[in-house]
Amino acid sequence: MEVTRVELSALGATVDGVAISPANAGMQTPDQPFLDALNFDSASVEARLKSVDNPDGSVIATLFYEIACKRSTDAPPLFVSPTVLADGSAMQRLNQLGKAAQKLDIHRVDSFENTPGWVSKSKSYLMSGTGVGLQAFGIYSGYMGMIDAIKKGESLEAAYQGTSVAAEFGSLIIEQGLTKTGQAMLRNGSTAFRRFPLTSAGKVLSRGAGLFASAITLPFDITDAVKSFNAAAASSGKQAQDHYVSGALSVTGAGISLILGVAALAGFGSTAGPIGLAAAAILITGSMIYQAARVVDDIDDYIELTTHERLRSGWFAFTGQELDKEVLDRFRVSKAFSEHRKQLQASAKTLIEGAYKDFVEQVVDGSFSVELRPVKVWAHQWKAGTNQPFKLESEPVLVENDDAISARDGVPANLPGVVHGVPGDKGVLWRLGDGNDKVEGVRKKVNLFSYREGAKTLEGGDLDDGFYDQVTEGELNQEKTSAPASTLKGGAGSDTLAFEGTRPVAPTRHVGHDVNLQTGKVLLRSNTLGVDPIEIAQLDSIENISTLRSGTSHVTATDDANRIVANGNDHIVAGGGDDTIIIRGENCSVDGGPGDDRYYIAPTSAYATIIEDGEQPSVIELGWPMERIQRWQIIGTSLVVHSLRGIDGEDPPQTLTIKNVYRQVDGTRELRHSKLSFKTEDQYQLVPLLPALLNEPGNHAIEMLISAVGKPLAAPAIVNEGPVSISEKSAHRHFVSRIGRRVEFIATRETPSTSQVVFIDFKAEDIVDVIATYDVDKREGVSGNSHLYYSHINLSVLLPSKLVIFKGLIQTARHSTGYTGRNSLKVNTPYLAQDIVLLMQDGVSYRLQGFYPDYFDDAETPGTKVRNAKDCLKLRQGNYVFSSPQVTESILLSAKPNKVEIDAKAHNGIYVLKGQSSTYDIHLVSNCIIRLSTPGALAKTADASTWNLYTASMSETIRRDDIQLISTRLQVGSASIELPDIDDDVPVDTLSVVTSAGNIYEVSLLFEVVVLYLIDARGYASIDALLADIHAHQTRSELAPTVYVTHIGFKPGDVGTLVYQPAKSQWSIDTDPNVQINPQELTLGAVNKA
DSSP, rough: OOOOOHHHHHHTTTEEEEETTTTTOOOOSOOHHHHEEEEEHHHHHHHHHHHHHSSSOOHHHHHHHHHHHHOOTTTSSSSSSSOOOHHHHHOHHHHHHHHHHHOOOOGGGGSSSSSTTTTTTTHHHHHHHHHHHHHHHHHHHHHHHHHHHHTOOOOOOOSSSTOOOOHHHHHHHTTTTTTHHHHEEEEEEHHHHHHGGHHHHHHHHHTTTTTGGGOOOOOHHHHHHHHHHHHHTTHHHHEEEEEHHHHHHHHHHHHHHHHHHHHHTTOOOHHHHHHHHHHHHHHHHHHHHHHHHHHHHHHHHHHHOOOHHHHHHHHHHHHHOOOOOHHHHHHHHHHHHHHHHHHHHHHHHHHHHHTTTEEEEEEEOOEEEEEEEEEEEOOSSOOTTOSEEEEEEEEEEEEOOEEEEOTTTSSTOOOEEEEEOOOSOOOOEEESSSSEEEOOOOTTTEEEEOOOOOOEEEOSSSSSOOEEEOOOOHHHHSSSSOOOOOOEOSSSSSSEEEEBOOOOOSOOOOOEEEEETTTEEEEEOOOTTTOOOOEEEEEEEOOOOEEEEEEEEEEEHHHHHHOOEEEESSSEEESSSSOOEEEEEEEEEOOOOSSSEEEEEEOOSEEEEEEEEESSSSSEEEEOGGGGEEEEETTTTTEEEEEEOOOOSSOOOOOEEETTEEETTTTEEOOOOEEEEETTTOOEEEEOOOOOOOOOOOOOSSSEEEEEOOOOOOOHHHHEEEEEOOOOOOOOEEOOOOSSSSEEEEEETTTTTOEEEESSSGGGGGGGGGEEEEEEEEOTTTTEEEEEEEEEEEEEETTTTEEEEEESSSEEEESEEEESSSSSSSOOOEEEEEEEEEETTTEEEEEEOOOOOOOHHHHHHHHEEEEEEEGGGESSSSOOOOOEEEEEEEEEEOOOOOOEEEOOSOOOOEEEEEEOSSSSEEEEOOOOEEEOOOHHHHEEEEEEEEEEEOOOOOOSOOOGGGGETTEEEEETEEEEEEOOEEESSOOOOOEEEEOOOOOOEETTTTHHHHHHHEEEEOOSSSSSHHHEEEEEEEETOOOOEEEESSSOOOOOTTOEEEEETTTTTTTEETTTTTTOOGGOOOESSOOOOO
């Protein structure tokens, strides 16, 4: 620790009574005579501590402690005063601490070198170091407390008087009058512990005293005691008991720390180590006694122990022996029963307060018991032939009891295992588990029975009840009838039997169920010859069935209205009635039979076959959007619907077959079922346009009629040119038109991952190339490895006259830890940060993939790289719907001059503006599509209109090169203006475009040219620049016959607007064409005014 002479002087330091100075303190390292002669004026120390605005007194405490530890045992007191220091004063007590510190004997390991060979030097050092370490830390904590008290000016009142060493030392650390300081010391105990290892004593002890690191120290013991007693006050029962015992042990630890401090003050350094170990033994023993008491008390919570069993169990727990088997067995059974009951109650409460709160009022759990059954506990190691590799242990096992409950008028009030929710018009959930149960449900409520194996006799009420059979693997592997068949009575209402669970992947003896609602029989069925079905239930008045997931079941329904859910590879015969069939299984066939049937085909279905008689309408709902349907065909006499499966169509296609739509008559197919209709997930209603006759053989493509428009996806935002920021809040669908030159989609490292669809108005065959550009920097690591750092990775899709760039789509890891196949080469691996799908005009679609550079080539030649990246386009299977902008607004303008301002927002449609032979000022915005026309002129009943297009509101700068007329489309920067076809004998609209600089170009629709007819001179830096621009236009034949120039000065005295006539290359003014203006006379800034 370093300290300056200035700071020592401020603390009143003297050497042999002389103020400290370069003369007596000029040494580089203080020697022993200097340290023994060093003193501090007590008044100066107190004044300095109180005046310095620094809440942390640990530095000063560490200084005094460090000096005291290095002084000789007979050195005089460190703090002096012109008068005798008063007993009990802070400085007098600091001197007592200093004396104790001077007596500390901090041993090193080599201090035991000169001992007999049978002495364990390391263990001897640990033995002595533990006690001494506790003394050293206790004294250091005392310094911290005293310094903090002096800084805060708190009074110090000795707890004890006289010569009692123990009382004297105790008063040094914990003062009765040091309330606030004591609390602060406890709060800041971690500061003392953190700084103590930095002292010379701490450094010596920390190098060898392993026991010292885990020794009990005063500040932390007191802190733990305070926390434990506070926690006990706020709790009750065993929890409070635990807190009180913890507090007592902490106080005991604090007392032991004081005892060790006493040893230091009294000079019993040689006994400090044994005292420390004895103290630890006291604490450990006390803790073990309490732990043993708690073991007995815990057992007594579950079973009643005799006095003898209490004493015997307590002794075994204290000595670490295994308790009596009979006691343990009773305890295990009782505890397992109690814990399972708590678990059932907690789960029921979760259901009734959460997912089921709106339709379940009560949850009733079946009764159960607990039995002990032998379980093999395998040993880790054993010798063959010497002993068994396992031993039998008794473990508790839950056993479901047989319940008999009658609840026709309501759940009995005294029935155990009931959890109540909020009363209301809600049902009862019966969780019965295994066992041979008999339950009569509540007559006026919905009863939901959930059960497993065993013979059940269950009866519902007058409402729509549900029977939920939790199918187990053991049930599916059942070889013979093990119990009478269950009896399930639905009663009134529309009742459902559902087989819950999933058939295991591993083969089972039975694959599903055979349910016949007409006979009421439920059988386990097998696909294996020779395996007889097993009857498991008899149904009465149950109308609806839900089959086992991944099973293979057969269901025969009644002529009533049934609801059947096919979850496996099932065969369903629905019978008569208006049935609802839900197909979720991968491969299902359904015979709907007579009736107005309704079907739902889930996305999980791969192959579904429906047979309909065609007499009544049938509605088939598809659980996927319309765009995933690929084609409709007549194959043979069936209507077949092919749809995509998988996010990119990578799964086998979804095939829905409706059989017997046609019938074969003398080589001709005649329509048999004309009452089919379909509905998609996005609410489109479709009707097949089925020919009455099909004379041609082979497959026949079918068109569909949209009878009701559904909910289409949002129209894409139009992007003609310029940058597009990818973000969570911006549009996720974009349309890139053919106009414009360059579009950039930009994401940053901070952009959250999004999914984007980009519709590109080009065919897939128009893609010229895909290019990746990136920078790679090579750096050499300290371990000899090379590191590649990739950045600025861009993907560019090259199209005819168009470039679509994706920036930030591919990001890189922050650190170069990626593996390249060579241990000596690491990279910051590129990864795909955004999900982007490209959809071309012809329905071909690609998903952009990650970028995989050639690491070894990049390591050889780092820098800016360009490479082909067509492998970044992953072709998606199938054909997808291309979305192009449609008309969103059609406005008939008035016959008077109008100003039309387009909103500056993302546009996803075409604006149609219809003029009425007037003048219209249109203020364009970026990335919009506007369609202009004058209907009266096209009909030859009215004159043409004049359209002035202003570009000041556009985000980009518009110059001459940004104005392009291609056929009937005028492009102004990123804005597109669609124009009507012009016949020779109709009035032609007049168009003009005002650039960002104020120049006005006239667009001649008849001659398909763009000419400059007004120049705003303020847009030029000089007259020479203006003249050069005029000359360039004239060379390209892009000047009007008369060009007007505004905001320009010319020959003084002339008034008017400057005019340039290209045919004559002559300058004049509009007020007098005969006045000739010399170009040398033109000036910028000064304007001739009348």
